[in-house]
Amino acid sequence: MSLLQRVLVSVSAAFILFVLYANADAEVDDKCLGCLCEAATQCNTTALCQKPTRNGYFCGPFQISWAYWVDAGKPVILHDRPEKKGAFENCANDKICAAKVVRQYMKNFAKEPEKGDCNGDGKVDCIDFAYMHRLGGYSCKDPSMINTTFYQRFHSCWQVVQAALPKNLS
Numbered sequence: 001m002s003l004l005q006r007v008l009v010s011v012s013a014a015f016i017l018f019v020l021y022a023n024a025d026a027e028v029d030d031k032c033l034g035c036l037c038e039a040a041t042q043c044n045t046t047a048l049c050q051k052p053t054r055n056g057y058f059c060g061p062f063q064i065s066w067a068y069w070v071d072a073g074k075p076v077i078l079h080d081r082p083e084k085k086g087a088f089e090n091c092a093n094d095k096i097c098a099a100k101v102v103r104q105y106m107k108n109f110a111k112e113p114e115k116g117d118c119n120g121d122g123k124v125d126c127i128d129f130a131y132m133h134r135l136g137g138y139s140c141k142d143p144s145m146i147n148t149t150f151y152q153r154f155h156s157c158w159q160v161v162q163a164a165l166p167k168n169l170s
């Protein structure tokens with residue numbers, strides 16, 4: 001699948017999500033969500049938990065950490081409970097639940113521009129969400145972010161969807 005096809009597939013999944021959670025704030029829009037999972041795993045929905053370093057543990061298509069899940073308010077899949085063993089993995093490995101985690105995580109930081117404007121361009125947008133996703137909302141103002149593979153994948157995805165989507169979807 002090409003990058004654009006993958007993003008379109010995840011955008012349509014995100015659109016269903018948007019309908020399901022239409023009353024939730026939608027600061028992280030569907031295009032943004034698509035590029036965040038593209039950056040994390042190239043939107044690999046069968047990507048499971050990985051332990052790349054001794055202290056790191058990341059799960060699912062968005063490669064979410066346990067602390068990130070906690071900060072997002074511990075969303076769970078249907079019939080699961082936040083305190084149950086495996087609730088984090090079950091959610092992070094589920095495309096729909098993981099997308100909810102990302103939206104809720106960003107909501108905490110997007111409200112406060114002084115925290116959320118990670119790249120210092122005066123606004124909080126998807127580029128800042130990419131910083132927060134990778135670096136955490138509390139420590140997102142690190143300029144060396146632009147040299148990470150994550151950011152480079154995000155950046156090319158973001159350019160592709162911004163150029164392509166208005167024509168394709170309208």
Ligand SMILES: *[C@@H]1O[C@H](CO)[C@@H](O)[C@H](O)[C@H]1NC(C)=O
Pocket residue numbers: 044045046047048
């Ligand atoms: C997705 O991730 C799984 C598990 O890490 C891996 O085996 C598979 O090759 C990946 N698929 C793609 C398309 O990268």
Ligand SMILES: *[C@@H]1O[C@H](CO)[C@@H](O)[C@H](O)[C@H]1NC(C)=O
Pocket residue numbers: 143144145146147
């Ligand atoms: C990114 O990497 C280049 C080449 O290694 C380096 O010159 C530059 O300072 C880096 N930028 C940041 C913001 O770290």
